[in-house]
Structure formats: structure tokens, C-alpha cells
Amino acid sequence: MDGLDRLVNAMAPTGNAELQCRFAGEWVLEHPRSAPNHLPYHVILEGAAELEVDDQIIALRKGDVLLFPYGDAHIMRSVASAGERRLPSGPETRRFNGQVTLVERAGEGEALDMLCGEFALSGATDALWTGLPKLLHLRTANGDALLSLVRLLRDETSQPQAGGEAVVRMITGAMFALILRGMASDGRWQLGILGLLAHPRLAGVVDAVLKNPAHAWTLQSLADVAHTSRASFARHFSEIAGVTPMEWVNGVRLAVAAQSLRAGKLSAGRAAELAGYASEAAFARAFKARYGSSPGAYGRLHAKG
Incomplete structure (x- = not known):
């Protein structure tokens, strides 16, 4: 057991998957600030999008994993090429498939397929979960363990099976550790707890x-x-x-x-x-x-x- 193991164990994260969003056309999704110790995440399964947080615009693509360490509010929206005009998405439909709520908006152009959920940390983690930026943005590639878990999570949530809730909980717990491992090892984060671990x-x-x-x-x-x-x-x-x-x-x-x-x-x-x-x-x-x-x-x- 090393420092990252002990950190994850001390924070005792529990994860879930709540929404699978499939949007096309022109759309905007506003995510309000989360409750304390609740960390929203998004995984881009297919397509592209833009993220706005603190007046910064970040381009997102397939394989991107986003984690908001302090639950900050943020906005996600569709991407259009220069000069391109799209019609707004059609009416939103929602249905629960037994594991997640599928949210769909039909429209023109390439569709975004995105999985959304959150990690809940045990209380009193302030000294452990410290010095991080408002957004952890990790780009996965073929062969990454995290990408393999994301694909497994997608399969579990799209076709619910017996024991699916327990499987999703275990997958998301492993995802949390892999996100931190990836951020600590890629050399970008030199401050806070990830900087210490790196x-x-x-x-x-x-x-x-x-x-x-x-x-x-x-x-x-x-x-x-x-x-x-x-x-x-x-x-x-x-x-x-x-x-x-x-x-x-x-x-x-x-x-x-x-x-x-x-x-x-x-x-x-x-x-x-x-x-x-x-x-x-x-x-x-x-x-x-x-x-x-x-x-x-x-x-x-x-x-x-």
C-alpha cells in the first residue's frame, strides 16, 4: 500500500452513474454547484463538446474524463464549426433504463454521448483533499486502464443486469483512483495533494x-x-x-x-x-x-x- 492507496482509503469515495446524455444539434447544459463532498464527473463516450468553467472554454473530445474536486458549477455546450449554424436540439426526453436515466435531444450534426455521475467523499477530508484546481481534466487513449473501465461502465449502464448497482459502484471506485493516479503521474499538477504524491x-x-x-x-x-x-x-x-x-x-x-x-x-x-x-x-x-x-x-x- 502506498500514499495514493492510503489517500483513497481515507477519503472513502463512493461513486455512481446518474445520467447518460445523448445530444445533437445546438444545446447547452448547466450544472449547478454540487453539495459539499460531492464531486461531479463527466465522461465523453463519443462526439465533442465545450466546457465553460470560470470563464474559460475547454474543448472536449472522445475519451475525456472530467472531475470537479470541489463541485464547482460549470456549463457544457455543443460545438459548431466557424460560420456553421445549427438548429437547436429537439425536445428533451428522459427515461430510466434500470440503472441510469437516459437523456436525449435529437438534432443535426454529430451527437454527443456522455456519461455523468458523482463521487461522494466521507466527511472531514479537508486536510487530505487539498490544493487542487477546480477541474481535473484527463485525456485517455487506447490501452489506458481508465478507458477500459469507462467502456465497462458504459456497457453496465446501457444494458442493466443482475448486480449492476454493485458493479457500477466498484467500477466508479476504481475510476476515482485511476483518475488521481493519472493526474499525479502526468506531471501537470505540481501543487496540493497531487503534487505531494508526484x-x-x-x-x-x-x-x-x-x-x-x-x-x-x-x-x-x-x-x-x-x-x-x-x-x-x-x-x-x-x-x-x-x-x-x-x-x-x-x-x-x-x-x-x-x-x-x-x-x-x-x-x-x-x-x-x-x-x-x-x-x-x-x-x-x-x-x-x-x-x-x-x-x-x-x-x-x-x-x-
């Missing part, structure tokens, strides 16, 4: 802290994991993560504690131990400063079942 020395630090957040970490012990000097480690880590190493460690510890409280099975004292706090009072102060309530109140509010 760094040859700092990835081991992420792995070590997530493996044992309760350990008595110090700046020197973290630098030792990275096999570099303390000053060099602190500088590089802060430049990439946007916070100091110990600020990040403390954030991870509190996130671990918050998740254990959300599970509803641990006392505040035991959660403090898991987070590496020797003093329950110190833990309570730090927890309230980050999450706005005492550990006990937070656990009662968010406890499952």
Missing part, C-alpha cells in the same frame, strides 16, 4: 503520515522520511502543499479523528488517541478551532445510523 521524496511522507497519523511526528522525523535536510524539506513541502508540514500533519490527525467520530463508534477520548493527542483538552481545542464544535457535539451531529 514528488519522488514527498510521496513517502504522505504515505508514512497516513499510515500512522498518531505517531509523534516532528519536522526532523518527516525530513528523515524524505531523506533530505530539515530546511530543504520544509521549504519544498510548503511550496507544494501551501501549508507547513506540521500544519498538514495536524490537519490529517484532526481529519482522522473527525472521521472516527462520524462513524459513531468511538468516544472523543479514543478519537484523540487515534489522532495522536496526549491531552483530550488540547484535542478538543484544536478540533473546535477546525470544525466549529466540540468533538462530542460533532460526533452526535454526524454519527451514522
Whole structure:
């Protein structure tokens, strides 16, 4: 198990597929901001489209996978060649096929075939899911494991079979890990958690802290994991993560504690131990400063079942 494994396990994503959109002609699709910890994704199965996010226009093509780490609002629309005029799409029809809702708009020109869904993260992932851009845009190619999963997901959603919901859940969970792997390995994202995972020395630090957040970490012990000097480690880590190493460690510890409280099975004292706090009072102060309530109140509010 490495840092990416531990990161995905800590965030505990659950995925689903909600819509399959088949649009032709001239069309616009507005996606509102998602609820906290809900990350919408789109997969372009066939055709092309344009994405507008933060006044930027991005051309999309077959095989593109889009993930919005913070659920930002965005607009997708049809693409027309220069000077081309298309008639608007016809009326929208919707039908549930037993697995996803098929949304169709007939019209002129090449049709877009797009699968849409979302990933839901467990709460209190703020220290883990940090420093990312508003959009992760990955272009897949033949032979990519992610593209193979996308095709399997398309087949499962277009022809529902027994156990399909469980299969889709497992496919989308693997998709989430592959998206992060692809973004961390392609060299484009040098900041935030993906930047740490992409760094040859700092990835081991992420792995070590997530493996044992309760350990008595110090700046020197973290630098030792990275096999570099303390000053060099602190500088590089802060430049990439946007916070100091110990600020990040403390954030991870509190996130671990918050998740254990959300599970509803641990006392505040035991959660403090898991987070590496020797003093329950110190833990309570730090927890309230980050999450706005005492550990006990937070656990009662968010406890499952």
C-alpha cells in the first residue's frame, strides 16, 4: 500500500452513474454547484463538446474524463464549426433504463454521448483533499486502464443486469483512483495533494503520515522520511502543499479523528488517541478551532445510523 492507496482509503469515495446524455444539434447544459463532498464527473463516450468553467472554454473530445474536486458549477455546450449554424436540439426526453436515466435531444450534426455521475467523499477530508484546481481534466487513449473501465461502465449502464448497482459502484471506485493516479503521474499538477504524491521524496511522507497519523511526528522525523535536510524539506513541502508540514500533519490527525467520530463508534477520548493527542483538552481545542464544535457535539451531529 502506498500514499495514493492510503489517500483513497481515507477519503472513502463512493461513486455512481446518474445520467447518460445523448445530444445533437445546438444545446447547452448547466450544472449547478454540487453539495459539499460531492464531486461531479463527466465522461465523453463519443462526439465533442465545450466546457465553460470560470470563464474559460475547454474543448472536449472522445475519451475525456472530467472531475470537479470541489463541485464547482460549470456549463457544457455543443460545438459548431466557424460560420456553421445549427438548429437547436429537439425536445428533451428522459427515461430510466434500470440503472441510469437516459437523456436525449435529437438534432443535426454529430451527437454527443456522455456519461455523468458523482463521487461522494466521507466527511472531514479537508486536510487530505487539498490544493487542487477546480477541474481535473484527463485525456485517455487506447490501452489506458481508465478507458477500459469507462467502456465497462458504459456497457453496465446501457444494458442493466443482475448486480449492476454493485458493479457500477466498484467500477466508479476504481475510476476515482485511476483518475488521481493519472493526474499525479502526468506531471501537470505540481501543487496540493497531487503534487505531494508526484514528488519522488514527498510521496513517502504522505504515505508514512497516513499510515500512522498518531505517531509523534516532528519536522526532523518527516525530513528523515524524505531523506533530505530539515530546511530543504520544509521549504519544498510548503511550496507544494501551501501549508507547513506540521500544519498538514495536524490537519490529517484532526481529519482522522473527525472521521472516527462520524462513524459513531468511538468516544472523543479514543478519537484523540487515534489522532495522536496526549491531552483530550488540547484535542478538543484544536478540533473546535477546525470544525466549529466540540468533538462530542460533532460526533452526535454526524454519527451514522
